[in-house]
Amino acid sequence: MNGYRYETHLHTSESSACGKATGAEQVHFLKAHGYQGLIVTDHFLNGNTRILKSLPWEEQIDLFCRGYEEAKKEGDKIDFDVFFGVEWNFNNDEFLLYGIDRQWLLAHPDMLSWSHTRLFEEINKIGGLMLQAHPFRIRSYVKDLRLYPYHVHGIEVTNAQNEAPYDNYARRYASYFSLAVTSGSDLHWSGEPDRGFRGISTKQRMKSVFDYVDLIRNQKEYTLITSDDDIGLEDFVQITVPVMLFDAQEQDISEKLKEIFNF
Ligand SMILES: [Zn+2]
Numbered sequence: 001m002n003g004y005r006y007e008t009h010l011h012t013s014e015s016s017a018c019g020k021a022t023g024a025e026q027v028h029f030l031k032a033h034g035y036q037g038l039i040v041t042d043h044f045l046n047g048n049t050r051i052l053k054s055l056p057w058e059e060q061i062d063l064f065c066r067g068y069e070e071a072k073k074e075g076d077k078i079d080f081d082v083f084f085g086v087e088w089n090f091n092n093d094e095f096l097l098y099g100i101d102r103q104w105l106l107a108h109p110d111m112l113s114w115s116h117t118r119l120f121e122e123i124n125k126i127g128g129l130m131l132q133a134h135p136f137r138i139r140s141y142v143k144d145l146r147l148y149p150y151h152v153h154g155i156e157v158t159n160a161q162n163e164a165p166y167d168n169y170a171r172r173y174a175s176y177f178s179l180a181v182t183s184g185s186d187l188h189w190s191g192e193p194d195r196g197f198r199g200i201s202t203k204q205r206m207k208s209v210f211d212y213v214d215l216i217r218n219q220k221e222y223t224l225i226t227s228d229d230d231i232g233l234e235d236f237v238q239i240t241v242p243v244m245l246f247d248a249q250e251q252d253i254s255e256k257l258k259e260i261f262n263f
């Protein structure tokens with residue numbers, strides 16, 4: 001197979017409450033499936049985390065980073081790249097953050113109170129990357145969908161835990177706002193996702209997470225890993241929850257949705 005495969009969206013059982021495999025297990029699993037690396041994006045302290053909120057900030061961050069650290073240790077032994085990321089949760093609208101690290105998290109103990117604008121500005125300022133993860137995910141706990149096209153660098157348009165018709169909405173959304181597109185397995189266990197593997201494939205091996213940031217932010221050459229059930233589908237199913245769209249000032253501009261999606 002040509003190129004280097006990277007998983008961009010992955011959870012570990014050390015940190016994510018829904019994680020079913022350790023960081024080390026994820027490393028061996030993906031290596032065995034032809035990947036060169038992965039980016040750990042555990043649910044942050046505002047998401048589905050195992051970390052107790054009563055602990056001091058520093059301790060919460062240390063525990064949050066454990067899945068990544070265990071994966072990194074294991075990856076180093078077998079020439080497999082492991083990078084750090086975060087899956088941030090606002091209101092079940094979730095964002096993948098890259099280019100930040102433990103030190104940066106430690107230095108911002110007030111971050112859980114940040115708005116979309118503030119988070120995007122902070123990530124942008126340090127040359128990081130902020131993507132909206134699976135923007136059209138319908139689950140029982142999702143009461144509405146919130147879209148912030150002015151507060152992201154790109155959109156995860158194919159996610160192995162999302163049904164294809166919802167990914168089609170994500171593609172149309174990204175294309176309307178000319179946003180970069182990414183792919184992620186959202187891997188929670190060391191097993192093949194029901195809808196096949198995701199991630200990206202690159203011409204060059206990445207040296208750090210900033211190589212990934214650069215690829216996406218500067219629209220360099222990379223290929224989305226996807227599966228047959230996701231290619232060429234034109235299905236659009238009915239979205240059963242309210243969808244909201246926000247502008248750069250976080251004002252509701254949902255009336256524009258008609259123009260984008262016919263609803
Ligand atoms: Zn999860």
Ligand SMILES: [Zn+2]
Pocket residue numbers: 009010011087133186
């Ligand atoms: Zn996830």
